[in-house]
Amino acid sequence: MNGNAPRTVLGALLAGAVAAAVGMLAGPADAATTLGASAAQTGRYFGAAIAAGRLGDATYTRILSTEFNSVTPENEMKWDATEPSQGRFTYTNGDRILNQGLAQGAKVRGHALLWHQQQPSWAQSLSGSALRSAAINHVTQVATHYRGQIYAWDVVNEAFADGGSGGRRDSNLQRTGNDWIEAAFRAARAADPAAKLCYNDYNTDGINAKSTGIYTMVRDFKSRGVPIDCVGFQSHLGTSISGDYQANLQRFADLGVDVQITELDVAQGGNQANVYAAVTRACLAVSRCTGITVWGIRDSDSWRTGENPLLFDNSGTKKAAYTSVLNALNAGGSTPPSDPPPSSTTPPPSGAGCTATVSLNSWTGGYVATVRVTAGSSALTGWTVTVALPSGSAVTSTWSATNSGNTFRNADYNGQLAAGASTEFGFQGTGTGPAAAPTCQAG
Numbered sequence: 001m002n003g004n005a006p007r008t009v010l011g012a013l014l015a016g017a018v019a020a021a022v023g024m025l026a027g028p029a030d031a032a033t034t035l036g037a038s039a040a041q042t043g044r045y046f047g048a049a050i051a052a053g054r055l056g057d058a059t060y061t062r063i064l065s066t067e068f069n070s071v072t073p074e075n076e077m078k079w080d081a082t083e084p085s086q087g088r089f090t091y092t093n094g095d096r097i098l099n100q101g102l103a104q105g106a107k108v109r110g111h112a113l114l115w116h117q118q119q120p121s122w123a124q125s126l127s128g129s130a131l132r133s134a135a136i137n138h139v140t141q142v143a144t145h146y147r148g149q150i151y152a153w154d155v156v157n158e159a160f161a162d163g164g165s166g167g168r169r170d171s172n173l174q175r176t177g178n179d180w181i182e183a184a185f186r187a188a189r190a191a192d193p194a195a196k197l198c199y200n201d202y203n204t205d206g207i208n209a210k211s212t213g214i215y216t217m218v219r220d221f222k223s224r225g226v227p228i229d230c231v232g233f234q235s236h237l238g239t240s241i242s243g244d245y246q247a248n249l250q251r252f253a254d255l256g257v258d259v260q261i262t263e264l265d266v267a268q269g270g271n272q273a274n275v276y277a278a279v280t281r282a283c284l285a286v287s288r289c290t291g292i293t294v295w296g297i298r299d300s301d302s303w304r305t306g307e308n309p310l311l312f313d314n315s316g317t318k319k320a321a322y323t324s325v326l327n328a329l330n331a332g333g334s335t336p337p338s339d340p341p342p343s344s345t346t347p348p349p350s351g352a353g354c355t356a357t358v359s360l361n362s363w364t365g366g367y368v369a370t371v372r373v374t375a376g377s378s379a380l381t382g383w384t385v386t387v388a389l390p391s392g393s394a395v396t397s398t399w400s401a402t403n404s405g406n407t408f409r410n411a412d413y414n415g416q417l418a419a420g421a422s423t424e425f426g427f428q429g430t431g432t433g434p435a436a437a438p439t440c441q442a443g
Contacts, residue, residue: 031330035311035322036069036106038329042284043336045070045107045291046329049263052076052093054301055100059316063297064104070151071101072109072262072293079113080120082142086134089141098149109262109293110150112157112200113139114184116171124172129365132176136187136368136428137397143191144399152196154232154262155188156181160201166213176363181217182226183361183368189227190370190426191399200232200262206242207251218255232262235279236295236304239269246282253288258336263295265302265309266321273324276311280325284333353378354417354440356385360433367433370426371401371408373440375417380442382415384408385425387438393431401425 032038039046047070054060064071075081076093083089101108114135126134143153159181161169168174181199188197199218204211214231221228231252242248249259261283266275283289296302300314311322353376361368373383385408389395400423401408414423 033326035067035326035329038326039291040069041329042333044283044289045293046325047071047106047109047291047293048297049074049111049293049295050097050100050297051301052096055096060297060301061100063312063316064100068106070107070109070291070293071097071104072111073097074111074295075118077110077112077142077146078115078118079123079138080118083123083138084120086120086122089145091145094146098146102149107151107291108149109260110143110146110153110195111262112154113142113188114155114173114180115157116159116169116173119172127172128176129363131172132180132183132363133366133396133428133430135173135176135180136183136366139184139187140191140397140399140426140428143188143195146195147192148194150192150195152198152230152260153188153192154200155184155197157200158202159199160204160210160213162203162210164209166209166216168213179361179363182221183363185221185227186359186361186370187368187426187428190368190424193424196229196258197227198230198232198258198260198262199228200234202234202236202263204233205235205237205248206244207248211248215252215255218252218257222255222257228257230258230260230290232260234263234295235261235265236263236309237266237275237279239267239271239275241275241278241282245279246285249282249286249289253286258288258290259283259286260290261292264292265295265304265307267304268299268308272309273320276321277324277328280328281331281333284328284331287334287336290336353442354380354383356438356440358387358434358438362433366428366430368426368428369433370424371438372422372424373410373417374422375419376442377419378442379419380415380417382443383410383417384441384443385438386441387434388436389429389434390432393429393433395427395429398427399425401427403427 035046048068049072051074076097098108159169161167173180185197252259266272283292296310298312299308299310302310356371356373358369358371387406389406400411
């Protein structure tokens with residue numbers, strides 16, 4: 001639309017005037033002129049889902065590096081892309097997305113560790129305990145590869161059914177046992193403790209049966225200490241937005257998780273700019289809404305062929321929807337709370353040395369064990385943990401430690417612990433998991 005450029009300039013000038021008049025709720029008095037910079041004024045990100053195959057397009061990369069302070073891979077970190085053959089992992093294109101994000105100083109959202117779609121053919125042929133073991137191993141290996149570099153992972157994607165039941169979607173993953181989502185989150189936490197762990201789904205933009213089913217799961221996870229940090233709302237919208245959109249975000253935030261708009265796009269029509277602005281304002285009004293991601297950059301990059309649902313047209317020109325989002329961001333909003341420092345739920349022992357505790361996520365034929373090591377009244381320079389394994393149990397993979405049988409020793413990066421401090425490692429096994437408390441030895 002050739003008339004958009006003047007409106008963009010005018011919109012930015014008007015937003016700047018308003019900001020100067022009211023001092024803005026957050027950020028500097030002068031309005032920012034890009035989406036990422038404007039979102040950063042309130043401590044948020046504004047990101048885009050990108051494809052490695054388009055990074056050679058000069059217009060695409062110019063908009064990406066100029067406008068966005070977060071990136072999400074469209075397909076490059078999914079199961080079929082990262083583990084095309086069982087046990088053979090390929091990260092070339094995922095690493096391209098990661099490196100693009102890091103090079104431009106952007107956060108990187110990982111998408112997605114487990115999903116009933118885009119599974120490699122070998123995984124589609126598995127079921128039961130074999131599939132469960134393969135899925136948990138996949139989560140562990142991929143999250144370990146990107147350890148410390150991913151801001152947030154969509155650990156599980158689209159596991160709830162559409163319609164009025166509010167229940168789980170039937171899938172090969174669901175048929176491994178109703179605890180498969182919990183097992184995935186625990187494995188992801190053990191593999192990358194620093195990443196925010198998200199559940200992500202669509203058709204959850206208002207308060208409905210599906211979003212309430214997810215809400216119930218998140219509430220249960222939080223009450224039992226299952227590691228979940230955020231919920232993603234895809235928000236593939238038509239020509240309107242649910243009247244309770246903001247209220248829905250807020251009820252999840254009230255559970256103690258962040259909320260993120262993860263795949264936003266809006267069908268083009270007379271109301272597109274207004275819908276985009278409404279979504280942006282809703283996020284800004286919820287202090288735990290930490291960012292927005294649009295699913296693509298230009299209309300020609302969108303999966304919604306013919307709907308022109310993005311902020312830039314096919315040639316890369318800013319649309320009216322872009323201006324409406326930028327103005328909404330520059331109007332300011334609440335600031336997300338700072339992440340609390342990590343805390344230990346295990347009190348340090350009164351003497352020197354160390355203690356260890358184990359938590360299990362088990363299924364028929366296998367388990368994932370997470371072991372927490374806590375230093376006593378003196379700092380540690382290394383630790384060794386011995387776990388009593390029941391007869392018939394065998395360790396198949398380990399992370400954040402090295403092992404010889406049932407004896408585990410710290411990795412290079414987690415052996416030094418201050419007095420009272422804790423670290424975690426984990427392992428996956430076949431058979432029955434350990435029941436007795438592990439023993440820990442300093443040094």
